């Protein structure tokens with residue numbers, strides 16, 4: 001896992017290596033100073049040898065300056081390395097997610113992906129910085145200090161044989177209990193993120209329905225759920241501090257007690273005891289540092305695991321070995337297709353057989369939840385079938401290079417979005433190279449040109465994030481124009497004219513018929529008027545094709561179709577009477 005994530009260090013490796021080298025220099029000098037201090041006391045101060053004191057003092061001053069420079073350099077490089085590592089990791093994760101299918105995104109959930117890209121990566125960044133600074137410093141300090149303590153007085157230094165393992169055991173137990181709790185914390189962050197995202201995206205609905213208070217409660221609940229586990233996890237980690245202090249003061253007491261007796265006995269000098277106490281402090285400080293590193297590691301191991309899950313997740317939709325890079329025509333065939341969503345027990349499409357000829361206009365109608373969107377999403381491979389085959393241009397869609405397939409199958413989704421930028425920028429998502437004339441032509445076909453021209457800045461009008469400054473119907477027409485600019489062989493409109501008035505809708509249908517005769521068109525709609533003029537209409541009921549025929553024939557033979565038609569006519573009449 002760490003190897004996979006560590007791969008993102010890349011060009012920052014040299015900084016990541018320089019940092020511990022500088023830390024080693026800093027630590028080595030730092031631990032040598034108490035030794036020099038003991039020499040200064042025993043050979044300089046006690047006998048009153050001023051020349052010795054001056055010589056050693058100058059030596060210690062130079063050493064301290066080098067040690068300081070090492071420490072500063074290590075901080076500088078470790079910040080650079082960790083920030084760069086986080087940048088790369090974010091990029092790698094984001095890049096990997098771009099290849100995700102709809103199913104993969106469903107698998108993790110959008111909120112969870114957002115938390116992984118932000119909070120989790122920040123944790124890793126902090127842990128990495130600590131790792132290359134502290135993780136090098138703490139063990140080196142520990143080893144140097146213990147070695148020096150044994151050099152000064154091996155007998156007294158035996159105290160570390162007891163105190164160091166005691167601390168290590170305490171730490172290990174704390175980490176073993178704390179780690180699973182932190183994993184839980186991040187799962188709960190996903191939950192909070194979901195509540196916040198939903199609220200912000202649907203803020204207009206929240207206001208209309210006066211749901212602010214309920215939404216407030218939902219967010220407060222999600223926050224409390226984080227608080228519960230987080231405080232528990234933190235409480236466990238905080239146990240570290242009393243254990244540390246107990247061992248530290250115990251060790252110091254031991255040294256002071258036995259050291260004083262030995263000085264009185266004349267078997268030890270004052271300088272030796274001073275340096276031993278300094279080394280004891282260093283040993284315990286390094287253990288404290290190590291425990292902080294472990295604490296941070298405990299928190300970030302949970303994050304690392306979550307990031308690794310995404311990074312190593314093999315998309316369910318992968319390009320085949322020798323992909324087909326050309327789509328012959330807009331022929332579509334469903335051959336005995338069954339489909340179920342991941343983790344969903346219900347088969348949403350069953351035994352689908354349907355052949356659509358190039359250039360045909362097909363309407364798709366059925367009750368809500370009957371499987372219309374699910375059916376068309378299989379054509380550009382937004383999901384893969386469980387059984388059977390979907391073919392485009394005579395080829396199984398799984399044989400195509402995914403980009404080629406999606407360039408040729410343009411889909412206007414039910415919940416389509418515009419991105420911040422101008423209208424022209426948004427339309428050029430369909431074709432980056434499109435000329436202004438081509439933009440206008442596509443907009444004309446989608447009946448969007450007139451309203452765009454009426455805006456003061458025309459095609460340079462700025463669209464706010466999510467397209468909140470254009471009406472629902474205008475947004476739908478712009479997304480249709482965007483899809484047309486791809487010049488696809490197959491165009492799928494998934495309930496994409498639902499917010500467009502019936503007159504404009506019929507103008508769009510007419511423009512498609514007259515101007516795009518070769519393009520295969522699939523139009524999912526709730527309104528029969530939107531599909532009435534199609535060559536054939538597919539009626540879907542509970543994931544099965546109930547009938548495929550023209551409007552006139554269906555009106556004669558298909559009960560469900562007649563029901564939908566009658567309900568809409570009656571609905572219209574009732575509406576007219578009101």
Ligand SMILES: Nc1ncnc2c1ncn2[C@@H]1O[C@H](COP(=O)(O)OP(=O)(O)OP(=O)(O)O)[C@@H](O)[C@H]1O
Nearest residue numbers: 106341344348366367368369370371372373374375
């Ligand atoms: N991503 C998904 N994960 C699990 N179940 C899903 C998913 N998307 C849709 N479904 C379920 O599959 C069924 C068919 O959904 P689908 O969106 O295809 O219906 P639809 O006919 O297009 O409905 P509508 O007219 O309301 O858009 C529904 O019961 C829906 O709850």
